[in-house]
């Protein structure tokens with residue numbers, strides 16, 4: 143499943159029509175789905191449908207007809223200049239004896255649901271004048287708002303703030319990325335019958351789905367033993383940050399590592415899990431880690447000024463490695479590129495800015511672009527740019543792989559959750575997954591664990607402790623994507 147842009151969705155639309163699929167059927171399905179969403183969520187409520195002049199308005203006209211046919215009390219307000227499919231929908235509405243009033247006449251009524259069909263993906267510029275004022279009135283009305291495809295006005299200001307948004311045919315950037323996502327409220331996806339062939343776009347970012355991620359879960363053979371399912375080396379720790387390597391170790395254990403060895407400066411007192419193997423060091427000298435048995439490593443967590451030496455000592459082992467926190471220095475990442483040692487980097491926007499030589503604010507504003515820039519700067523290194531949502535990128539050869547996580551929530555924004563992630567990804571690499579798969583699955587499971595346990599105040603070690611149950615749920619096929627109709631509470635949220 144891919145993350146669409148408005149342009150890519152227009153191309154899919156054109157491709158469907160090119161395949162012989164009538165566009166009116168898409169609009170009819172969109173209208174039916176919007177009516178269903180309103181009826182399911184707001185049963186028995188009156189509905190005002192506000193329709194714009196384009197195809198989004200056409201969807202609204204179709205929805206109004208289906209709402210009326212289902213017995214809902216509907217008022218329809220519309221722009222006048224319809225053409226094409228939208229005009230057919232207006233005629234169909236009229237054939238059922240329903241007349242639309244001009245949009246200017248709409249006044250909110252208490253308790254009425256507003257179905258926002260003013261603008262969708264066709265918006266070319268910010269709303270002004272009458273339209274901006276109308277959006278302001280929608281937001282000021284004390285009514286639940288269901289938006290068709292996108293809250294009208296996005297990605298610009300002003301825009302409608304919806305209670306629920308029904309994404310048509312595919313999710314778009316606004317449905318996942320802040321700040322637009324906040325305007326969408328709950329997001330549901332309606333397939334609307336678009337032929338799968340029209341939606342095939344390997345060039346667009348992959349959206350991580352429960353099904354695709356479940357398929358990546360490493361198996362646990364019947365004859366498994368602790369040396370066969372992946373051994374992880376965690377290297378980090380410094381006087382001020384004694385918790386970080388502990389949390390990374392916990393993440394690795396909870397993600398299924400058979401054995402976790404933690405290398406750290408000998409003078410530190412680490413409150414390690416009983417199950418971890420201690421490897422205290424006098425210094426991070428080149429041979430300090432010789433003899434450690436591991437298939438993957440995580441380095442940098444809480445290493446402070448020692449991070450450079452720690453990362454070089456780990457590099458000497460030539461293991462697939464997660465570089466996190468203090469190890470996220472351009473020269474260290476370059477050393478992994480130069481040596482051809484597989485690496486995953488897990489920066490937050492501030493660390494990404496340090497790697498790129500830019501500003502954290504610019505990274506956070508354009509995470510897809512920042513992840514792309516990092517992947518191009520560090521070829522073959524898997525980039526995990528943490529955020530809401532986390533974006534992954536990887537330049538394997540000529541092409542660029544791109545993925546966007548769909549789990550996780552703001553409650554996870556607390557110290558130590560990133561350390562847990564580093565351990566999780568390392569454990570999955572140690573279990574034999576290639577770095578790109580380990581990073582995608584690790585990020586997904588980490589976010590899923592946060593969604594299942596996620597309340598503000600969740601601690602990083604509690605997040606780690608919830609990993610086995612999250613993994614089991616994914617394995618049993620019980621996880622539903624946040625956009626799936628009828629998602630039970632605790633399903634994956636993007």
Ligand SMILES: NC(=O)C1=CN([C@@H]2O[C@H](COP(=O)(O)OP(=O)(O)OC[C@H]3O[C@@H](n4cnc5c(N)ncnc54)[C@H](OP(=O)(O)O)[C@@H]3O)[C@@H](O)[C@H]2O)[C@@H](O)CC1
Nearest residue numbers: 155168169196197198261262263264265266267268269291
């Ligand atoms: N994807 C699919 O497969 C399917 C998509 N479908 C639906 O189609 C929607 C996209 O429809 P769309 O392309 O007609 O665009 P839409 O959002 O209705 O608005 C366009 C109108 O707005 C106008 N306009 C633009 N900017 C403006 C501004 N600032 N201020 C004022 N006006 C402005 C623009 O006129 P302009 O002035 O630019 O010439 C034009 O008249 C999509 O979101 C989905 O709901 C479904 O029907 C089924 C299948």
Ligand SMILES: [K+]
Nearest residue numbers: 258261290292
């Ligand atoms: K809309």
